Structures are given as structure tokens and as C-alpha cells.
Amino acid sequence: MIPAAFDYARASSLEEALRLLREAGPEAKLLAGGQSLLPMMKLRLAEPPLLVDIGGLAELSGIRLEANELAIAALTPHAELAGSAQVAEAFPLLARAAAGIGDLQVRNLGTIGGNLVHADPGSDLPAVVLALEGRIVLRGPAGERVVPAEAFFLGPLTTAIEPGEILTEVRFPLLEGRTGTAYVKHPHPASGYAVVGVAAVARLAPDGRVEEARLGVTGVGLHAYRARAAEAALRGRRPDASAIEEAVAHATDGVEVNGDLYASEEFRAHLCRHHMAQALREAVAAAA
Amino acid sequence: MPTLFGTPLRRKEDPRLITGHATYTDDIRLPGMLYAAILRSPHAHARIRSVDASEAVRAPGVVRVYTGRDLEGRLGPIPTAWLVPDADLKTPPHPALASERVRYAGDGVAMVVAESRAAARDALERIRVDYEPLPAVVDAEKAMEPGAPLVHEEVPGNLVLHWRAGNGAEAAERAIAQAEVVVRRRLRNQRLIPTAMEPRAAVAQYNPATGELTLWLTSQNPHIHRVLLSGALGVPEQKLRVVAPEVGGGFGSKIPFYPDEALVAFAARDLGRPVKWTEERSENCRATTHGRDHVQEVVLAGTRDGRITALRVRAVANLGAYLSTAAPGVPTILFGLITSGPYAIPHIDVEVFGVLTHTTPVEAYRGAGRPEATYLLERLVDLYAREIGMDPAELRRRNFIPAHRFPYETPTGLTYDSGNYERALEKALEALDYDGLRKEQEEARKRGRFLGIGLSSYVEICGLGPSKVAGAVGFQGGLWESAVVRVHPTGKVNVYIGSSPHGQGEETTFAQVVADELGVPVEDVEIVHGDTAQTPMGWGTYGSRTTPVGSGALALAARRVAEKARKIAAHMLEAAPEDLDFRDGAFQVRGVPERKATIQQVALQAYLAWNLPEGMEPALEASAFYDPSNFVYPFGTHVAVVEVEPATGQVKLLRYVAVDDPGRVINPLIVDGQVHGGVVQGIGQALWEGAVYDENGQLLTGSMMDYALPRAGFLPPIETYRTETPSPVNPLGVKGVGETGTIASTPAVVNAVMDALAPFGIDHLEMPLTPEKIWRAVREAEARKGGAAA
Numbered sequence A: 001m002i003p004a005a006f007d008y009a010r011a012s013s014l015e016e017a018l019r020l021l022r023e024a025g026p027e028a029k030l031l032a033g034g035q036s037l038l039p040m041m042k043l044r045l046a047e048p049p050l051l052v053d054i055g056g057l058a059e060l061s062g063i064r065l066e067a068n069e070l071a072i073a074a075l076t077p078h079a080e081l082a083g084s085a086q087v088a089e090a091f092p093l094l095a096r097a098a099a100g101i102g103d104l105q106v107r108n109l110g111t112i113g114g115n116l117v118h119a120d121p122g123s124d125l126p127a128v129v130l131a132l133e134g135r136i137v138l139r140g141p142a143g144e145r146v147v148p149a150e151a152f153f154l155g156p157l158t159t160a161i162e163p164g165e166i167l168t169e170v171r172f173p174l175l176e177g178r179t180g181t182a183y184v185k186h187p188h189p190a191s192g193y194a195v196v197g198v199a200a201v202a203r204l205a206p207d208g209r210v211e212e213a214r215l216g217v218t219g220v221g222l223h224a225y226r227a228r229a230a231e232a233a234l235r236g237r238r239p240d241a242s243a244i245e246e247a248v249a250h251a252t253d254g255v256e257v258n259g260d261l262y263a264s265e266e267f268r269a270h271l272c273r274h275h276m277a278q279a280l281r282e283a284v285a286a287a288a
Numbered sequence B: 001m002p003t004l005f006g007t008p009l010r011r012k013e014d015p016r017l018i019t020g021h022a023t024y025t026d027d028i029r030l031p032g033m034l035y036a037a038i039l040r041s042p043h044a045h046a047r048i049r050s051v052d053a054s055e056a057v058r059a060p061g062v063v064r065v066y067t068g069r070d071l072e073g074r075l076g077p078i079p080t081a082w083l084v085p086d087a088d089l090k091t092p093p094h095p096a097l098a099s100e101r102v103r104y105a106g107d108g109v110a111m112v113v114a115e116s117r118a119a120a121r122d123a124l125e126r127i128r129v130d131y132e133p134l135p136a137v138v139d140a141e142k143a144m145e146p147g148a149p150l151v152h153e154e155v156p157g158n159l160v161l162h163w164r165a166g167n168g169a170e171a172a173e174r175a176i177a178q179a180e181v182v183v184r185r186r187l188r189n190q191r192l193i194p195t196a197m198e199p200r201a202a203v204a205q206y207n208p209a210t211g212e213l214t215l216w217l218t219s220q221n222p223h224i225h226r227v228l229l230s231g232a233l234g235v236p237e238q239k240l241r242v243v244a245p246e247v248g249g250g251f252g253s254k255i256p257f258y259p260d261e262a263l264v265a266f267a268a269r270d271l272g273r274p275v276k277w278t279e280e281r282s283e284n285c286r287a288t289t290h291g292r293d294h295v296q297e298v299v300l301a302g303t304r305d306g307r308i309t310a311l312r313v314r315a316v317a318n319l320g321a322y323l324s325t326a327a328p329g330v331p332t333i334l335f336g337l338i339t340s341g342p343y344a345i346p347h348i349d350v351e352v353f354g355v356l357t358h359t360t361p362v363e364a365y366r367g368a369g370r371p372e373a374t375y376l377l378e379r380l381v382d383l384y385a386r387e388i389g390m391d392p393a394e395l396r397r398r399n400f401i402p403a404h405r406f407p408y409e410t411p412t413g414l415t416y417d418s419g420n421y422e423r424a425l426e427k428a429l430e431a432l433d434y435d436g437l438r439k440e441q442e443e444a445r446k447r448g449r450f451l452g453i454g455l456s457s458y459v460e461i462c463g464l465g466p467s468k469v470a471g472a473v474g475f476q477g478g479l480w481e482s483a484v485v486r487v488h489p490t491g492k493v494n495v496y497i498g499s500s501p502h503g504q505g506e507e508t509t510f511a512q513v514v515a516d517e518l519g520v521p522v523e524d525v526e527i528v529h530g531d532t533a534q535t536p537m538g539w540g541t542y543g544s545r546t547t548p549v550g551s552g553a554l555a556l557a558a559r560r561v562a563e564k565a566r567k568i569a570a571h572m573l574e575a576a577p578e579d580l581d582f583r584d585g586a587f588q589v590r591g592v593p594e595r596k597a598t599i600q601q602v603a604l605q606a607y608l609a610w611n612l613p614e615g616m617e618p619a620l621e622a623s624a625f626y627d628p629s630n631f632v633y634p635f636g637t638h639v640a641v642v643e644v645e646p647a648t649g650q651v652k653l654l655r656y657v658a659v660d661d662p663g664r665v666i667n668p669l670i671v672d673g674q675v676h677g678g679v680v681q682g683i684g685q686a687l688w689e690g691a692v693y694d695e696n697g698q699l700l701t702g703s704m705m706d707y708a709l710p711r712a713g714f715l716p717p718i719e720t721y722r723t724e725t726p727s728p729v730n731p732l733g734v735k736g737v738g739e740t741g742t743i744a745s746t747p748a749v750v751n752a753v754m755d756a757l758a759p760f761g762i763d764h765l766e767m768p769l770t771p772e773k774i775w776r777a778v779r780e781a782e783a784r785k786g787g788a789a790a
């Protein structure tokens, strides 16, 4: 568990971090909470020549409530997501998902930015960010750009972030109307990561029909995804047992489902449907 | 003074452990120390064409690189030390570093010694090994098939041992043929990774001027390590000191004599500088011994009214690529002899095949053999109960060896010392409200909820053991224990013991015993262990032996001290020794309470020696070596209550009740702690743990990301109860309790899950009972039902 030799630089500002990255080239890595990067380095699965530590940057910390969105800065640790009254009020599913990550030490150090950029196929937060239609703000040499969550996750450990870019914050549009949310997870008994994690947001019309359902799924495919077909199947329907059952039949449409020692493709797809139904029931109940 | 025996004192060892003031092997730093790292084979089986370390030797900070060739004639092979007789045992050589052939993924090929850990680790990547990969075999039954790749050319069919036990194969066969009911099952007791919290580590220091070598290592038995290292390294025993400092869990995996620690000692002597090596976690998964890995074909015969008439077991034990130190004894002596469990079974026939494969060597793991035996028996008893429609508690009751038949001789030749199995069962049922729970289960089923109640009654052979028996079963050592009780001039006491506790709490329990015997405050007693330079020879801590065997030596030595103290006190008080009462730490002249001498006063006089009884030697200490006349046999009944969610296959533990009878209890808090830990490890086997290799011999569960250990949040409170049936074997009437939990809990949980799944007609699934297995079984059962209905 000894990483290969590397250089270390502590950035004192976002600008400096960007400069250090630019100068070092694409092999250098940002270090946030270190809860994904350091284990990879200790196993020598990653051997970056330089770590640019952004951990102390005040510019990348804090949760801000704006007119119609909540902006969560990149360095916000999971423990803060789990404990923040603002988050619990606006997005209870985010608090719930963050509270279920790893153990207390991991939650105190690990950050939302690192979690999203690392993009482990079993990470919890990507599912939530998808369901909440978070917008991911990236700063690079050429300035700032905003990537919608659905365009961000591209593959296992692969996102739309370009070398030299830094994720600065995630902007979450506030929920409106009769909306309920839920996050349901089947944790792997060893790693604690999601074998299946489903984030659900359900907005109901005054007559109780589903105006909009948004479903983010993690653990199931090569990367977290929106279960668009399942969402569509619910739209305009009363969220009763049969509607939910019909919707979750589409839970993995178009997705290449993972199989591993713990859960085969078939079982994982089953768990995905099962937990999606559960998440939907909970979200609908919370909305009603 | 109230007796300390039976008092729930908090553990003396805990303050240093939980405040970070304990010294583990890896905490040791010596001036000029070097660091070692070991290059391990990535292949399960390959021929080594060449090893080129030239680049590594030139790497920054590297002092030396050793390959197998460098050791020839200088470091002996790694010995096997349990040579089970009448088993056609083969012990193929185990070189400390492979030079011609690697036999499992993890086999050591080279060792780098460098100025820092990082430099040593980096240099491993610069060693070029040219491997010719060869076909591997990881499954023991496949390894027995003709044409299977051979692990060692000198072992045909990969069969290293073939062993039988019981009171007659033919009689058992006849009983089975004539039986009203026969239950047959093939069971797999999966491979486990012991995963002590502290991985292995070693530090060695050599003094070229004196020729003395000190090895600190993570050991359960430093004296055994000293004898074996002395042989392998050729350092005479009087120049060799082996120390087990704080040891962070062993569970059997720190019994063996491994290549790595021997290499560290070798390098320290060769280089004349201290050398440290600490295992990485992923190394621990591959290069530290594994446990269990049995396939068992079991036949249990009985009558319609629930009396077991015969048991036949044919087990294939996977022993890995080399025969580890105690490995041959685990699937034979520690397994086969105890297959009758707590039941009076007239006929038993056990046959065991020990097989080599291209996998990590398999050794003792908490319970060692006894969990494998208890599992098959308790599973089969439940299947039998289901077959004849009898309550599993009632079936157990009917077959228990009755309390009046102790000492009881089993068909496998053991003599159970004492027991009252029914009392433990009844206590468990009562604690549980068994009848109420059965009703609740029935109600729940009507509402589509699947509760299960699983019983497991066990008897364990432990307190290893009489040395005569050790010899008869091929254990290359004695199994007695030792203690030196030394009262200092101030009346404070040090006790030096030959066993080597590493988390079991004997620093506390043994201090309680000595404090009672000598009438001194328990704070005045310090137990010293783990250092061959300080402690008398002893055989170590495993096989739940430290308390039953070690306390025998302890009590004898303490009583000798008390006897001597009495004589000195009598002399001081001018009374006859037999006219003194010893109470509250003082000798009093009977009837004249003001004429007394405290043990502290006596101790001082013993050392001053100004006026001792004629002919008495000065000082106040005594030693004892205690060899027990028999093993001890703790027993009990554990019950797990679970709920299974068929839709996801998830098992939820609702309750866990443990009734154990460990003989007399010195410290109930520590006994509870041992039971808790043991139970949890056993539950781990039932539900989560399992080492898995792919067919090429790559370990797929080689990290804690994949190998699932129990977590606090997975578990219900563990309700512990006890009955107390003293052992007649040792002076204090105690039995062992280090392994009972692990032995009992695995079948309790599996039986509970199978009980929950009974409505689906499911009666057995292989461990670990993961959600997918359960979900599939339920789905298939429903398909069958659907098919039958259609």
C-alpha cells in the first residue's frame, strides 16, 4: 500500500491550481478529499507524477442558496451534505445518499466534486445529481462551462471533464410543486458502494397524476444514467402499483448491465427494478 | 476479600490498546533499520525461467535483492510440524523463495531490502522474472482427478493425506443400509480469509559480535517460532530471541512459520543491520494462510422417531500449495474426531482426503476443523428433523448424550470430560421464548413474511491438550503450558507465562486468578508473555488452550508460592504452618487475629532472608509446568432468528441467542467478548465471506472491496447466557471459549435461513448465503410450484 513516488503542490487559489495543472500536463491529478485517488495510488492503479492539492481552497467551499437554485461547491464533504439543514430541506435524497457513503472518516474527507469526477460506476452521488438535473460547473484554461449532469457521466471513471479543468460547483434547480424524492441503495457488503442505487424525484399534478418523474440510477451500468424510458412510462399516470410496475420494467432499457461476483447481470437488473419501484413509492408518498 | 474469580473486571490491556500506547511489531524502529519487500508470483502456477534483479539492485536505496538461488544451503525449507500418522502424509518441500516453480499467486520469488519501505516497494517493479505459465488447479476435487496439473511432482494425484476415523466403516455402512431414514447431502465449507486487523510483520536484529539474533514478529506462539527458526536458520536456540509484541488478532493465521519472517531474520543476519517487513493488506489476502475449504459428502441415518443411528462423512480438504505448519491436523484430528458433536451416535465413519492445489496454503482458522464438523452435523440434523417432521429442538434433545453419561467415550475415541447439553438447549429455548417465536413465525408466514429460527448445538474439543496425545497424533511438539509466579520484595507480582495471548484478555483473567491465590490486589499482578527471553517455554495461544492449560500451570505455581509464603509466615509468627489461616492477603494465627503477617511482609522477609526457616531458599517465586490429562469440551446451543426478504434475497438477523458452557467462568465480561467476536466471525462465514479464485488461480476476492467482512451495522445485539459445568480436567475447572462462537454460529444462521425458506421447499444452499443465491433459489422454487400447478 505504498504509492509510487509523486510530487505534491498545494494550490493557494483556484487560479494557481489551474496554472499548476496547465504546466504539469495531463498526467497530473487534483487532490480533493483523497478518498478515491489515494487508494488507487496505493494500489498503484494510478501513478500521477504530480498532485495538485485543492483541499484548502475556500473558493471551492460552501453551500449557497440562490434565487432558484442551490449551489454546492466542489469541496463540500459528504458529511456536510448529510448534515446541512439547507440540503435536507431542498433535497432530502441528497442528504440521504451522502449519509450512506462509506464511513464517517470517508464522509468527512470525501467531496462532492471528487465523487462526481471520479465517477465510480457504484458511486452514490451521480444518481442523485442526475435525478436533480444538477448542472456541473467546470473552470478551465478557457474559462467556465456548464455541463448538464446527463452529459457528464460517460463511462467507468470517465466524465466530460477535460484535462486542466476543475469542477468548481454543482448547481441544483430547486424543486417546485408537489414534489417528493427518495434514494434507495443496495450496498455491496464489502465495499459499501451501490450495487444498485436509485434516486427518484416525482412531481405530482393536483389530481395526483405524475407530472414528472426523474430517475437516476447508479451501480447498474458502466456509468450512472437517467432511466428515461421508465420516467416516460409514468408521465401522466396515477402512480399506483401497476403503473410503477410497468415503469420499472424499463429500468435498464438500453443499458449494458454490470455483472460481478456479488450480483450477476440478471440479478442486478432485478434489484434495479425492485429498488426503483421502492424509490418511486417513497418519492410519491413524500410528494403526497 | 471477595474472590475475583467470576468478577467482570474490565480488561487491563484495553487502556493501552484504545489510546494508541500499544507497541505492535510495525511500531518498532531501530537505528539503521532496513526495510524488506517481497516480490510475489502473479501466476498460480508457472515455471521460473529466470529472475533478473540487476536493475533492482541498482535502484536508489536498494541494499540487497535475494532470490531463491541465494538461499540455497543457507536457509532451510519451511517445515510442516503436524505429521498426522496413519495418513500416508506427504510433506513436499517448501522453499522460502521459489526458484524453479511458483505454486500459487502470492508465492514469494524475491526479496528486496532497501533503506526505506518505499524504495523496497519501488524496486520490486524492477525485478524481471521470466515465467512460463502452466495450467493450474484450484478446486480440490478437480485436483484429485487423473491428469490434473500436479502442484508438486512428488505428490501423485495431489493427495497429501488420506485419513480415517470412527468405529468401523462396515458397521456404519450396515446401519445406513438398514436405516428407516437416510439423509444425504453434499456440503461445501467455503474458503475464508482470516483478515486479522493487523497484517503480519517482522523485525529482526542481529549482533555480529555476540551472534545473537532477535526476531519480533506477529505470532501466536513465539516459542514454537524460535524452535523452528533455529532449525531453518541454523542459529542456536540460546542465541535466538523471539518476541511477539502486541499482536492485533491472529485467528490461526499467525500460528504458522512462514517464509517471510524467516527471510527477514536471514537478511538481518546476512546484512548486519536490522530489517523490517510489514505485509500489505492485499498481500495478507494472498500470502497469509486461509481457512476451511472443504467439500463434504455426508450421510446421516436414523429412525422415524428421531434417533440418529449412524453418520458417514467423506471430506475433501483443500490444503493449498504447500502444507502449512499445522495444516495436516486441522481436517483430521480437529475435524474428524469431533464429528459426533453432542450426540450419542452409535456408528461413525469419517474419511478425509487432503489435497494440494495452486492456491494459498490453508491452515487453522478460528475453530479449525471443529466448525467444519459442527456445520455438517447441525445441517444434517436439521434436514433430518425436516424429513421426519419433528421439531429440530426435540430432535436434538432426543439425541444428546445424557448428563449422567460423562465422562463419555465417543466412537472416534475421544473422552468428553463433562457436559449437560440439554440444560444449555433448554436455557436457549427459554431465553428465546421458542414456542412463542414459532407461533410468531407461523403468523408472519400468513402475512407473507419469512422468519426463520435456526438452532445449533455444539461440543468443542479444545484446551489442546495432553502432550502424550499430541505425540500420538503427530503434533511435533508438546501441548503443556508453563508459568513462573514471582512475588517481588514489595509484594507486587509478575507472572511469566509460556502461552501468548493476543487479544483474548489473559492479562486480566490470569491476574484475577493469581490475585485470588495470593491475596494481593489485582492491580499488583502483571502478566508477562510473548518474549522467549523472559518467559518459560510454552506452546502458545491457539486451540482455545490458554485458559484451560495455561491457568493450570498458573494455579499450580501460585499455590506453590502460597505454600512457601505460609511456611515463612509461620516462622515469622512462631506458629505451625497448619495453624495459620490465609485470608484477605494475610496469614493469621487461628484464634489470634492480631498475630498476622501480610503477604507483602512475607515477601519482604523472603528476600531479606535474614531469618528464614532452616534450609529454606530465599526469594518468593515458583514455576510450574502443567500437562493436562485430557482435552476440555465446552458446549452450548446457539439460536439465530432471521427474516428473509424473498424479493431481494436479503437476510436480516433479528436476534441472536448464545448459551455457552465454558466451565467455570473467571471473567464474564471477557467471556462475553470472546463469544461476541466468535459469533460474528461465524456469521460472517454464513452470510458474507468467501474467498473465490478464478479457474486460473487468481484470487478474485483479494481486497476488502470484494471480500465482505461483518460490520457492526449488519448485526443484532448478541444475547449471551451461560450454564456452568466445571471441567474435572484442570485445577480451576475451566474450559476454552475463544472459538465456541465461531463454531456454533455458522450453522445456527444457515439453519435459520433454511427454516425461513422452508415454505418454498428450499432446504439447503451453500454459504455464503448471498442475496443472489437466495433470490435464485426462491425463483426456481416458485417456477417449480407454478410448473406443478400448471
Ligand SMILES: Cc1cc2nc3c(=O)[nH]c(=O)nc-3n(C[C@H](O)[C@H](O)[C@H](O)COP(=O)(O)OP(=O)(O)OC[C@H]3O[C@@H](n4cnc5c(N)ncnc54)[C@H](O)[C@@H]3O)c2cc1C
Pocket (backbone or CB within 6 Å): A029, A030, A031, A032, A033, A034, A035, A036, A037, A038, A039, A074, A075, A100, A101, A102, A103, A106, A109, A110, A111, A112, A113, A114, A115, A116, A117, A118, A122, A123, A124, A125, A161, A165, A166, A167, A168, A191, A192, A193, A194
Ligand atoms: C472506504 C471507502 C468507502 C467509500 N464508499 C463510498 C460509497 O459508498 N459511495 C460513494 O459514492 N463513494 C464511496 N467512496 C468514495 C468517496 O465518496 C470519495 O470521497 C469520492 O469518490 C472522491 O472524492 P474525494 O474528494 O475523496 O476525491 P479524490 O479522491 O481527492 O479525487 C478523486 C478524483 O477526482 C478528481 N477531482 C477531485 N476533485 C476535483 C475537482 N474539484 N475538479 C476536478 N477533478 C477533481 C481527482 O483528481 C481524482 O481523479 C468510498 C471511499 C472509501 C475510501
